[in-house]
Amino acid sequence: MAETKSIIGTQNKKGQTYTDAWKLLNEAPRTPSFFTGSEVIKEAIRRASCDVMIAYPITPQSEAAALIGELFAEGYVGDYFRGESEFAVMSQCAGAAFGGARVFTTTAGPGTMRAMENFPMWAGSRLPIQMIVTCRGINSPLSIQPDTLEIAYLLNTGMLVWHAETAQDFFDWILKGYMVSEEPDVHLPLALCCDGFFVTHTKDVVNLTPADMCLPPYDPYRSPVPCMDMECPPVRMMRDPFVMKSNYISYATHASWQQEIWAAVERSRKHSIHWLNGLIDAENTDTDIMIVASGTAVSQGREAIRMLEDEGVRCGLVKVKTLRPWPEEEIREATKNAKHIFVPEFNVTGWLAKEIKATIPNHHRVHAGPHVCGGMTMPPEIIVNEIKTALGMKKSFVMAGRGS
Amino acid sequence: MSDYRVLPGPEHFLPPAAASMGIRLPNPGEAHINGVIASEEKAYEEAARQFLMAKVPTIFPGPLVLWAWNEKAAKKATAVRHLFNTLKECAQAGQKPMLIPMPDYRPKYPKINPEVEINPNHPNLTIWHNKIDCCMFIGVHCHQANLSLKIIRGGTSCYTIAMCAQAGHEDAMLSFRDASVEKIMRLAETVKRLKGTVQLRSSTAKSGASN
Numbered sequence: 001m002a003e004t005k006s007i008i009g010t011q012n013k014k015g016q017t018y019t020d021a022w023k024l025l026n027e028a029p030r031t032p033s034f035f036t037g038s039e040v041i042k043e044a045i046r047r048a049s050c051d052v053m054i055a056y057p058i059t060p061q062s063e064a065a066a067l068i069g070e071l072f073a074e075g076y077v078g079d080y081f082r083g084e085s086e087f088a089v090m091s092q093c094a095g096a097a098f099g100g101a102r103v104f105t106t107t108a109g110p111g112t113m114r115a116m117e118n119f120p121m122w123a124g125s126r127l128p129i130q131m132i133v134t135c136r137g138i139n140s141p142l143s144i145q146p147d148t149l150e151i152a153y154l155l156n157t158g159m160l161v162w163h164a165e166t167a168q169d170f171f172d173w174i175l176k177g178y179m180v181s182e183e184p185d186v187h188l189p190l191a192l193c194c195d196g197f198f199v200t201h202t203k204d205v206v207n208l209t210p211a212d213m214c215l216p217p218y219d220p221y222r223s224p225v226p227c228m229d230m231e232c233p234p235v236r237m238m239r240d241p242f243v244m245k246s247n248y249i250s251y252a253t254h255a256s257w258q259q260e261i262w263a264a265v266e267r268s269r270k271h272s273i274h275w276l277n278g279l280i281d282a283e284n285t286d287t288d289i290m291i292v293a294s295g296t297a298v299s300q301g302r303e304a305i306r307m308l309e310d311e312g313v314r315c316g317l318v319k320v321k322t323l324r325p326w327p328e329e330e331i332r333e334a335t336k337n338a339k340h341i342f343v344p345e346f347n348v349t350g351w352l353a354k355e356i357k358a359t360i361p362n363h364h365r366v367h368a369g370p371h372v373c374g375g376m377t378m379p380p381e382i383i384v385n386e387i388k389t390a391l392g393m394k395k396s397f398v399m400a401g402r403g404s
Numbered sequence: 405m406s407d408y409r410v411l412p413g414p415e416h417f418l419p420p421a422a423a424s425m426g427i428r429l430p431n432p433g434e435a436h437i438n439g440v441i442a443s444e445e446k447a448y449e450e451a452a453r454q455f456l457m458a459k460v461p462t463i464f465p466g467p468l469v470l471w472a473w474n475e476k477a478a479k480k481a482t483a484v485r486h487l488f489n490t491l492k493e494c495a496q497a498g499q500k501p502m503l504i505p506m507p508d509y510r511p512k513y514p515k516i517n518p519e520v521e522i523n524p525n526h527p528n529l530t531i532w533h534n535k536i537d538c539c540m541f542i543g544v545h546c547h548q549a550n551l552s553l554k555i556i557r558g559g560t561s562c563y564t565i566a567m568c569a570q571a572g573h574e575d576a577m578l579s580f581r582d583a584s585v586e587k588i589m590r591l592a593e594t595v596k597r598l599k600g601t602v603q604l605r606s607s608t609a610k611s612g613a614s615n
Binding site for chain 2: 222224225226252255257260264266270
């Protein structure tokens with residue numbers, strides 16, 4: 001059996017030192033670097049002791065996928081290839097993870113949708129694959145622009161779903177994500193989402209850990225399910241019993257299996273809180289007005305709060321970091337004093353507002369908006385106007401177009 | 405803390421996963437009893453008491469200790485055998501300790517032989533057939549153990565114990581975590597120490613409505 005502890009302090013073939021993950025992420029020196037989000041993904045994977053990365057081009061994740069190809073060429077990633085489609089990629093990721101590899105992939109928009117059948121399969125098979133989702137429009141007519149609607153489809157797959165606001169989140173959470181999802185009581189795939197282009201193609205200062213330090217390797221022997229081998233091929237567990245047999249026992253087993261997946265999502269709560277320093281970040285929770293958001297809508301909300309403060313209106317902010325596990329108690333506590341809760345979103349349906357409404361008492365307090373989608377930006381002024389309108393105040397800005 | 409308690413069933417047509425009812429796993433050095441975090445000391449005593457009270461105390465060893473795939477597994481298997489022998493030595497009149505393996509996880513069709521094995525997809529069949537009223541899982545992969553523990557809680561009145569090598573099991577009525585040879589031996593010692601202090605349970609194992 002691989003003993004992770006014994007590997008700490010030793011070096012991999014690239015001369016990187018396997019470092020205790022907590023020390024790497026919390027105590028190791030950081031170097032400020034000016035990178036795009038895609039470049040940051042590459043830098044995180046350089047330090048992630050990743051065995052396999054499988055790529056397929058789709059905007060806006062293509063650059064990150066290609067950059068990880070460079071890492072493979074340099075010897076930092078064990079294996080790397082391009083699949084035939086997103087569906088193939090996600091199936092190939094499953095094969096690699098079944099075999100005991102630490103697996104990474106990236107996708108976006110229609111690619112996420114095309115591969116969707118695989119995600120509940122990953123979760124049901126307890127495969128701790130990490131998938132970056134650089135969200136973009138999914139519906140016809142074609143749009144490659146930022147839009148977070150695809151996250152709504154991921155919420156009930158049984159995967160962990162986190163929503164990064166910045167490239168710094170991305171760097172830290174890719175590494176932390178493996179630590180959470182590989183815990184034996186969790187052992188689930190992670191969809192680490194961001195708003196495409198806003199995060200992937202924007203340069204930002206990101207504090208990086210030393211490139212000569214890396215995560216300890218994945219230990220598949222801690223898995224809650226057996227690794228695939230010739231004695232234990234997954235098809236015998238996954239095809240034979242439940243589909244082929246129609247009786248009470250089959251149904252009950254499948255039901256118990258599904259419950260176990262969601263129990264594992266619940267168990268990830270403790271580990272996510274530990275690594276992310278809470279499932280949410282909350283500021284000024286004593287105020288009547290709160291903005292609750294995830295992804296880059298948090299940044300826009302933060303700017304709107306600054307603008308409102310200039311006018312003497314005090315407003316609080318909740319940054320939702322994990323969508324699965326859902327921070328139900330945290331959001332309820334952070335919004336308990338609020339009379340108005342605004343949920344700005346980069347999608348047309350307002351899935352985050354719906355989740356919040358289902359979570360808190362007196363959900364009439366939730367104002368589902370402003371919404372933008374299809375690649376529109378969200379000027380903080382429209383958030384300010386939404387809040388002022390709800391409060392019966394005169395709008396500060398005249399905004400043309402949707403969302404005002 | 406959750407009001408839910410992980411108790412012997414038959415609980416429900418489809419009992420919930422204890423984790424979804426707010427039951428949390430113990431931290432290193434702790435155990436849980438009925439979903440409430442407890443000291444390991446208390447858990448040894450309670451597990452031993454349950455074994456000594458049961459008419460058919462049973463150990464279900466899984467693949468992780470059934471096969472000598474590493475040195476640690478072989479040593480654990482020896483310790484499990486020692487625990488079983490201890491249960492037999494300490495048995496009162498009317499008690500019938502059993503050791504029934506869970507050799508793999510594939511459903512057994514057309515029919516399992518419940519006298520020789522247990523399977524995670526229909527563990528209730530083995531419990532019902534042998535009238536097992538207390539059992540301990542050891543060496544079973546966590547996913548499969550939780551699957552079994554929920555089904556057992558749903559359809560039987562069997563008291564379940566988990567000696568887990570990882571983080572423990574909320575779906576058992578009592579769970580240790582980070583199982584080691586030392587912990588198995590300590591449980592055997594506790595059984596020996598409490599011998600004669602516990603009365604045999606009067607009622608027999610109940611079946612669920614789905615029997």
